[in-house]
Amino acid sequence: MADTHDNLHIVMLPWLAFGHMTPYLELAKLMAGKGHRISFLSAPRNIDRLPKPTPDLTPLISFVKLPLPAIEHLPEGAEATSDLPYDKIQYLKKAYDMLQEPVARFLESSDPDWIMYDFAPYWAGSIASRLGIRSVFFTILIGAGLGFIGPSQDSKGGDYRKTPEDFTRPPKWVPFPTKVAFHHFEIKKIFDSVTGNASGVTDLYRLKASQENCDIIALRSSYEVEPEWLTLLKDVYAKPVFPVGQLPPGDPDSRGETETWRLIKEWLDAQKNGTVVYVAFGSESKPTQTELTEIALGLELSGLPFFWVLKTRLGSADSELIMLPDGFEERVKGRGVVWDSWVPQLKILAHNSVGGFLTHGGWNSAVEALSFERALILFTFLADQGLNARLLEERQIGYSIPRNESDGSVTRQSVAESLRMVMVEEKGRVYREKAKEMRPIFEDKDIQERYVNNLLNYLKDHRPVKHPKSKGIII
Numbered sequence: 001m002a003d004t005h006d007n008l009h010i011v012m013l014p015w016l017a018f019g020h021m022t023p024y025l026e027l028a029k030l031m032a033g034k035g036h037r038i039s040f041l042s043a044p045r046n047i048d049r050l051p052k053p054t055p056d057l058t059p060l061i062s063f064v065k066l067p068l069p070a071i072e073h074l075p076e077g078a079e080a081t082s083d084l085p086y087d088k089i090q091y092l093k094k095a096y097d098m099l100q101e102p103v104a105r106f107l108e109s110s111d112p113d114w115i116m117y118d119f120a121p122y123w124a125g126s127i128a129s130r131l132g133i134r135s136v137f138f139t140i141l142i143g144a145g146l147g148f149i150g151p152s153q154d155s156k157g158g159d160y161r162k163t164p165e166d167f168t169r170p171p172k173w174v175p176f177p178t179k180v181a182f183h184h185f186e187i188k189k190i191f192d193s194v195t196g197n198a199s200g201v202t203d204l205y206r207l208k209a210s211q212e213n214c215d216i217i218a219l220r221s222s223y224e225v226e227p228e229w230l231t232l233l234k235d236v237y238a239k240p241v242f243p244v245g246q247l248p249p250g251d252p253d254s255r256g257e258t259e260t261w262r263l264i265k266e267w268l269d270a271q272k273n274g275t276v277v278y279v280a281f282g283s284e285s286k287p288t289q290t291e292l293t294e295i296a297l298g299l300e301l302s303g304l305p306f307f308w309v310l311k312t313r314l315g316s317a318d319s320e321l322i323m324l325p326d327g328f329e330e331r332v333k334g335r336g337v338v339w340d341s342w343v344p345q346l347k348i349l350a351h352n353s354v355g356g357f358l359t360h361g362g363w364n365s366a367v368e369a370l371s372f373e374r375a376l377i378l379f380t381f382l383a384d385q386g387l388n389a390r391l392l393e394e395r396q397i398g399y400s401i402p403r404n405e406s407d408g409s410v411t412r413q414s415v416a417e418s419l420r421m422v423m424v425e426e427k428g429r430v431y432r433e434k435a436k437e438m439r440p441i442f443e444d445k446d447i448q449e450r451y452v453n454n455l456l457n458y459l460k461d462h463r464p465v466k467h468p469k470s471k472g473i474i475i
Contacts, residue, residue, distance in 0.1 A: 006035075006460060007035050007036050007037060008031075008036045008037070008112075008113045008114060008456070008459055008460060008463060009036070009037045009038075009039070009110070009111075009112040009113050009114075010028075010031060010036060010037070010038055010039070010112060010113065010114045010115070010116060010459070011038075011039045011041065011106070011107065011110070011112045011114070011115040011116070012024050012027075012028055012038060012039070012040045012041065012115075012116050012117075012138075013041045013103065013115060013116070013117040013118060013121050013124055014042065014117075014118045014140075015096075015118040015119060015120040015121070016042065016043060016046060016079060016080050016081060016092060016096060016120070017080060017081040017082070017283070017284060018046075018049075018080060018081075018082055018283045018284075019140065019282060019283065019284070019362050019363075019364055020118055020140050021042060021046060021050060021080075022050075022364055023140050023220050023247045023363075023364065024040070024116070024118075024138070024140075025040065025050060025051070025053075026247040026249070027116075027138070027244055027247060027452070028040055028053075028061055029053055029054075029057055029061070029250075030247075030448070030449075030452045031452065031456065032053070032057045032060035032061050033056075033057060034452075034453075034456065035060070036060070036456070037060055037062075038060060038061045038062065039062045039064050039106075039110060039112065040061060040062065040063050040064065041064045041066055041103065041106065042063070042064075042065070042066065043065070043066060043067065043068050043079035043080070044065040044066075044067060044079070045077065045079040045080070046079050046080050047063045047065055049080075050063075064106060066099050066102050066103070066106075068092075068095045068096070068098075068099070069095055069098045070095075071091060071094055071095050071098070072091075073088065073091045073198070074088065074091040074092060074094070074095055075088070075315065075316055075317045077316075078092065078315055078316075078317065079092075080092075080283075081283070081284045082283035082284045082314065082315070083314070083315040083316075084284075084314055084315045084317060084318070085286075085314045085315065085317060085318040085319075085320065086284075086314075086382065088315075088317050090192070090197035090198040090199050091198055091199075093120060093197070093198075093199035093201070094198055094199040094200070096120055096121065096199075097121075097123070097199060097201070099121070100121075100123050100127065103121070103124060103127065104127045104131070107127065107128060107131050107133055108131055111133075111466070112133060113133070113134065113459070113463040113464060114133065114134045114135065114136060114459055114463070115128045115133055115134075115135050115136070116135075116136040116137075116138040116218065117135065117136070117137060117138065117210070117214075118137075118138065118139070118140070118210075119137075119139060119203070119206045119207045119210050120206055121210075122201070122205070122206040122207075122209040122210045122213065123209075123213075124213075125137065125210065125212075125213030125214045125215075126213045129213070132464050132466075133464060134215045134459075134462060134463065134464050135213070135214045135215050135216075136214060136215065136216050136217070136218050136459075137210045137211055137213075137214035137216075137217050137218070138217075138218040138219070138244070139207075139210070139217070139218070139219050139220075140219075140220050140363065141219060141220070141384055141387075142219065142220060142221050142225075142226065142229075142363055142384075142387075142388060142391065143219060143221040143226040143229030143230045143232075143233060143243070144178075144180045144226055144229045144387055144388075144390070144391040145384045145387045145388065146217075146219055146229075146233060147171075147174060147180075147229045147232050147233055147236075148170070148171060148174075148180055148181065148387050149204070149207050149208075150171050150173055150236070151173070151208075151211065151236045151237055151238075152208040152209070152211050152212045160172070161194075162194075164182075164184060164187045164188050164191050165184070167181065167182045167187040167194075168181050168182055168183065168184055168187060169181050173232075173236055174232065175232070176228050176232075178390075178394065179390050179393065179394055180387055180390040180391055180394070181387075181390060182386045182387065183380075183386055183403075183405055183408070184405050184406055185403065185404070185405065185406060185407055185408030186380055186385070186386035186408070187386070189381075189382065189408070190382055190383065211237070214239070215239065215462075216239055216240040216241070216242060216458070217233075217237060217239060217240070217241045217242070218241075218242045218243075218244050218455060219233075219241070219242075219243060219244065220243075220244060220245075220246065220247055220363065221243040221244075221245075221246075222243050222245050222246055222441070222447065222451060223243065224441045224447065225246070225395075225438075225441060226391065230243055240458065242451075242454065242455045242458065243451055244451050244452060244455055245447060245448040245450075245451035245452065246367050246441075246442050246448065247367065247448070248367055248368075248371045248442050248443050248445075248448065249346050249367070249368050249371060252344070252346035252347045252349075252350045258344070260341075260342070260343065260344070261344050261347055264307070264337075264339070264343060264344075264347075264348065265347070265351070267307070267337055268307070268348070268351045268353045268354070269353070271305050271353040272353065273352045273353055273355075274352070274353070274354075274355035275304065275305055275353060275355055275423075276304075276305045276306060276307055276351075276353045276354045276355060276356075277299070277302075277304050277305070277306040277307075277354075277355070277356050277357070277358055277377070277419055277423060278306070278307050278309075278348055278349060278354050278356070278357045278358070278374070279295075279299070279306055279307065279308035279309065279310075279357075279358040280308075280309040280343075280345060280357075280358075280359065280360075280365070281311070281359065281360040281379070281381065282359075282360045282362045282364075282365060282381075283311075284314065284382070285311075285360045285362075285381035285382060285385075286311055286312070286313075286314055286318075286320075286322070286381075287322065287381075288320075288322070289320075289322045289323070290409065291409075291410060292310075292322045292323075292324065293324075293325050293412075294409075294410050294411055294412045294415060295358075295379070295410070295412075295415055296324055296325055296328050297325060297328075297412035297415075298410075298411075298412040298413070298414070298415020298416045298419065299332070299336060299415065299416075299419070300328065300331060300332055300336075300412075301412055301413070301415070301416035302415070302416040302419040302420050302423075303335075303420075304335075304419055304420065304423055304424075305335050305336060305353075306332075306335070306336045306337070306358075307336070307337045307339065307348065307354075308336065308337065308338045308339065309339050309340075309343050309345075310324075310338050310339070310340055311340075312340065324338065345365075345368065346368060349368055349369055349371075349372045349374055350372050354372075354374055355374065355375060355423055355432075356374055356375040356376070356377055356419070356422055356423045357369040357374045357375070357376055357377065358377045358378075358379060358419065359376060359377070359378060359379070360378075360379060360380060360381050360382075360385050361378045361379075361380045361385035361386070361388045361389040361392070361398070362385060362388070363384075363388050366388065366392065366397075366398070367442055369435070370397070370435060370438045370439060370441075370442040371439065371442045371443045372439070373435045373436045373438070373439040374435055375398075375399075375422050375423065375428075375431045375432045375434075375435045376392060376397060376398035376399070376422075376431070376435065377398070377399055377400075377401065377418055377419060377422050378392065378393075378398045378399065378400040378401065379400070379401050379410070380400070395434065396430050396431065396434050397431070397434045397435065397438060398431070399418060399421070399422050399428070399431050401414055401415055401418040402414045402418070
């Protein structure tokens with residue numbers, strides 16, 4: 001651990017999505033392991049649902065509960081994106097923006113050295129600046145994602161994209177050949193990120209303002225995976241950019257045994273090594289009824305064993321019910337399992353029977369899978385998943401199931417053919433081999449430590465000089 005006089009106090013303010021809170025918490029644990037104090041801010045139910053740090057880190061990581069205000073259209077108890085269907089998340093952002101004053105008061109009373117904030121609280125950087133606190137915009141976007149979003153300065157052409165079609169091509173400021181861009185059906189589904197929503201602030205504006213208002217930028221990336229994108233970011237941003245590494249998960253065996261895991265493990269133990277397709281689409285992605293039917297029948301048609309974690313409802317406000325095809329579970333009994341509640345995903349991915357992962361393309365899931373050399377089959381839904389998928393496709397680390405470019409529809413045949421190709425056929429060997437190649441990069445603790453040390457050294461060297469502050473905050 002660092003010498004006491006060297007230790008920092010860092011506030012972390014992630015967006016209210018577990019795909020954001022999880023990498024923030026992983027980084028918090030790595031920093032706390034070096035003696036630094038972390039204040040982790042989120043809504044109460046989120047903090048209660050996050051995994052607890054190990055006893056040696058508990059004294060250094062303080063969880064600070066910030067209750068969300070009640071607002072119209074936001075269901076009671078909904079505090080994370082996983083509690084809501086997509087069309088209600090705009091109200092979660094509206095409630096989140098009303099935390100500006102509580103956050104400011106916490107910063108004033110705790111007087112940290114730095115705050116690390118996400119894209120949604122784009123206002124955190126300017127509040128910190130007024131209080132003499134340094135700020136890091138820590139985005140969970142990978143280098144390709146942040147490079148695609150682009151810089152805030154108009155001189156870099158940051159605002160020329162106005163239509164969905166503009167986002168289906170690599171941006172003008174990318175000087176190297178790449179296919180990193182959205183498919184039409186991907187950007188069409190989330191185009192409110194550009195045009196606006198009930199919060200009154202677009203996601204694109206939040207991202208650009210977050211870049212503008214911070215002292216430095218940090219992102220979940222590494223030179224071993226996307227060197228050209230990190231080089232580009234250093235060129236186009238007028239402030240320091242720090243990759244923090246891939247933030248691989250901890251040891252799955254350290255998380256203890258549960259009755260749920262014992263039941264799952266018993267089934268996995270009965271399967272041959274490397275044959276099972278693990279299927280999960282993250283905490284906030286849910287297929288439509290048509291997609292669900294085709295994915296299910298594709299799994300059946302593939303003939304492969306599978307374990308499917310299926311989320312059929314996104315919180316109490318989700319009125320769109322989806323159901324498996326009639327007789328599906330009976331027909332695949334013994335070969336396939338459909339599980340409708342929480343599972344220990346890391347333990348499943350670590351199990352020798354699992355060979356591939358049919359995933360939404362969230363980067364947390366990609367990192368977890370590649371840490372155990374599991375081949376990736378991709379079926380994107382929302383947010384940055386399409387950009388992640390393009391990078392994985394370019395690197396031949398993942399294979400996207402072919403879909404209709406306009407509406408994203410998929411056929412059971414393309415699902416089955418994609419699964420069999422990646423899992424067992426000779427032409428899919430490249431994806432299996434690439435997954436094995438990536439494991440040392442994604443799980444290497446020395447590489448990860450080097451990135452965290454590099455960031456921490458900067459934070460220590462550039463910590464603010466403390467001066468007495470006058471009371472009163474202007475929001």
